[in-house]
Amino acid sequence: MTDHRVDTTARLAQWRIDTLASSSTYRKSDPFKIGKWNWRLVVEKNRNLLIKLYPEISSLNKESPPIASFIIQVVCSLGGRKTFVHPEIRDKQLKSNGDFVWAIEVPLGGKFIIDVEFLDLKTLSPNGSESCSVWTEHFTHKDFQATTLSSIGKMLSESIHTDIIINTSNGSVGAHRAILAARSPVFKSMFSHDLKEKEMSVINISDMSIEACQAFLSYIYGNIIDQHFLTHRLELLRAADKYDVTDLKEACHESLLDDIDTNNVLERLQNASLYRLPKLKICCMQYLVRFGKIFDILEEFTGFIQSADRELIGEVFNEVLSVWKGF
Structure with a gap:
């Protein structure tokens, strides 16, 4: 794993940064794809810590830039788990690296994670009159007359x-x-x-x-x-x-698979097990364990452990052990 790689699911991106220099720093992530676009995250450290999110410049951006709704947060492990959450962004058009900039005044040290959960991505219709979600444009693949x-x-x-x-x-x-x-x-x-x-x-x-x-x-x-x-x-x-x-x-x-979040991940995990949906099961377990969302729903997860199928719970804990071994 490099300091520039971003891990993704269908709507979630996480950039794990091991350390930043104490003086001025500029670091840009590798491109990562969410929806139709390749994205970048940037960290600039001077007096404050600046975090930028933007789509890479392309013909698609110029003709149809994304209108994004997302939640972005920083999770820091130094001195105990601390989470800094930006107010939810709704329907913001992003064209360049200056369209979303988050200044964090609290100094961060040690390892930290930048976590971006996309709630929706839209594009304008050709006439510019209305926007349409890229995740509901083609939910089936039928081509009947x-x-x-x-x-x-x-x-x-x-x-x-x-x-x-x-x-x-x-x-x-x-x-x-x-x-x-x-x-x-x-x-x-x-x-x-x-x-x-x-x-x-x-x-x-x-x-x-x-x-x-x-x-x-x-x-x-x-x-x-x-x-x-x-x-x-x-x-x-x-x-x-x-x-x-x-x-x-x-x-x-x-x-x-497209809209897993903390409100539905446990229900979807149970349905994935019940109806034999392997990709959904894997994505839910990764979302909970690899992306650390289990910490955001500890109370609900405790109830899940008490009522869920024993075999499924065993699979979740095997995923936990597998991730821990990787650290």
């Missing part, structure tokens, strides 16, 4: 010749056996054998709300919108696993 998708979606939204009723925990919605069977081997089995779903033309999904079920069906029919997908990701993940809709399960898996 628009007219076909529109027609199939209309079959659902207008209940055109529906032949099956789905009962949820708080309502019912109509659907089409053929489409459900084509997208899910579980549904296909239901309708191919003499099960009650075939005889009664009813499917009971009591562990799902009607709103989540409508999002599930919209995905199956190819016309789900971004916000509904993001709102119901965990219920969609459960349904995708239960009904063996593998592409939806993978879409949920990839999406859940």
Whole structure:
């Protein structure tokens, strides 16, 4: 590990600095990629400690500079763990190395970590009228013909010749056996054998709300919108696993990797274990242990240890031991 390398996950960057000279110092990190951009961190030490964050100059920056929302903090290990947190930055356009400068007046010595957690990254639309998050532009990778998708979606939204009723925990919605069977081997089995779903033309999904079920069906029919997908990701993940809709399960898996934070990391770690999502499990454990976020949620982590699966807890502690051996 060099003093210039920045470790990253999908939205988190950490720069570990072993020491700074007592006199004037200038140090620039290696480039690191978050979103569409390569970024740099800079530390300048003179009277104060200055920290700068900016995207590298490129044609992309000139045409569409990032509009960033992020939390930046410095964690110092000298004399006990001390954390200096800058007020949250919201929707700040960053073009050059002077657009974000943080002056820390407290002298820092010994090893310290600069921690940047990106909450969102946006770009302006071509006409400059509105901004769009780079993390919700393409959450699925479908390339169906628009007219076909529109027609199939209309079959659902207008209940055109529906032949099956789905009962949820708080309502019912109509659907089409053929489409459900084509997208899910579980549904296909239901309708191919003499099960009650075939005889009664009813499917009971009591562990799902009607709103989540409508999002599930919209995905199956190819016309789900971004916000509904993001709102119901965990219920969609459960349904995708239960009904063996593998592409939806993978879409949920990839999406859940994008916005891990201290509020959701423990829940996502448990879901990663429950639904066999290896990349999500690894990212959650790295976020907690390697990036030190476990210190920010010690109380919640204590509750997690008391209630979580023993095997999963063992994996977390193996990760802790592995990181400790590296120091």
